[in-house]
Amino acid sequence: GNSVTQMEGPVTLSEEAFLTINCTYTATGYPSLFWYVQYPGEGLQLLLKATKADDKGSNKGFEATYRKETTSFHLEKGSVQVSDSAVYFCALKSSGDKLTFGTGTRLAVRP
Amino acid sequence: DAEITQSPRHKITETGRQVTLACHQTWNHNNMFWYRQDLGHGLRLIHYSYGVQDTNKGEVSDGYSVSRSNTEDLPLTLESAASSQTSVYFCASSESGRTGELFFGEGSRLTVL
Numbered sequence: 419g420n421s422v423t424q425m426e427g428p429v430t431l432s433e434e435a436f437l438t439i440n441c442t443y444t445a446t447g448y449p450s451l452f453w454y455v456q457y458p459g460e461g462l463q464l465l466l467k468a469t470k471a472d473d474k475g476s477n478k479g480f481e482a483t484y485r486k487e488t489t490s491f492h493l494e495k496g497s498v499q500v501s502d503s504a505v506y507f508c509a510l511k512s513s514g515d516k517l518t519f520g521t522g523t524r525l526a527v528r529p
Numbered sequence: 530d531a532e533i534t535q536s537p538r539h540k541i542t543e544t545g546r547q548v549t550l551a552c553h554q555t556w557n558h559n560n561m562f563w564y565r566q567d568l569g570h571g572l573r574l575i576h577y578s579y580g581v582q583d584t585n586k587g588e589v590s591d592g593y594s595v596s597r598s599n600t601e602d603l604p605l606t607l608e609s610a611a612s613s614q615t616s617v618y619f620c621a622s623s624e625s626g627r628t629g630e631l632f633f634g635e636g637s638r639l640t641v642l
Binding site: 461 | 572573577579623629631634
């Protein structure tokens, strides 16, 4: 079956530090891949997505590249801000319209 | 603006009681989903629907039921609440056949004592 594995958190960084959150997946076929973000007290919202191998999704300074050879979709940002503090979820969509989510990684950014 | 709303946002109930969480979306999406969020487990799919009168079980459906009588609503019912069902519940919707963007509600925090 489909599964998503994320690095465990929490990840604590100083402002302007470089961020990487690792995500690997197992899926049949050719899944679409997503990163969702959850700010405190809110629901999840889409951050970025990639629908085929070698695609790069990007939004708000975050990037992730769909690597089929390593079954990975790592999230990166060059310079994090305090406002980026949130929980980040990696997810995949294979057949049908359901999404399978990872366990989430909490990011805390210190001023 | 289109939106998806959940109610109640917070509820405390007792073991054995029936509880219904409401979800209403104005996106006119065919797909609707219920997830629960627990520490260490992320989001797990409870039930989902691809249209009116269609319902399907997710990976953690035991003790839960849903019904879809119109496009806008997918209520989630806990037939006999158990302490293991204490969680935060999220409803989401999406367009059929799109690349998978889900639109989430703000969540319903349920405590079963």
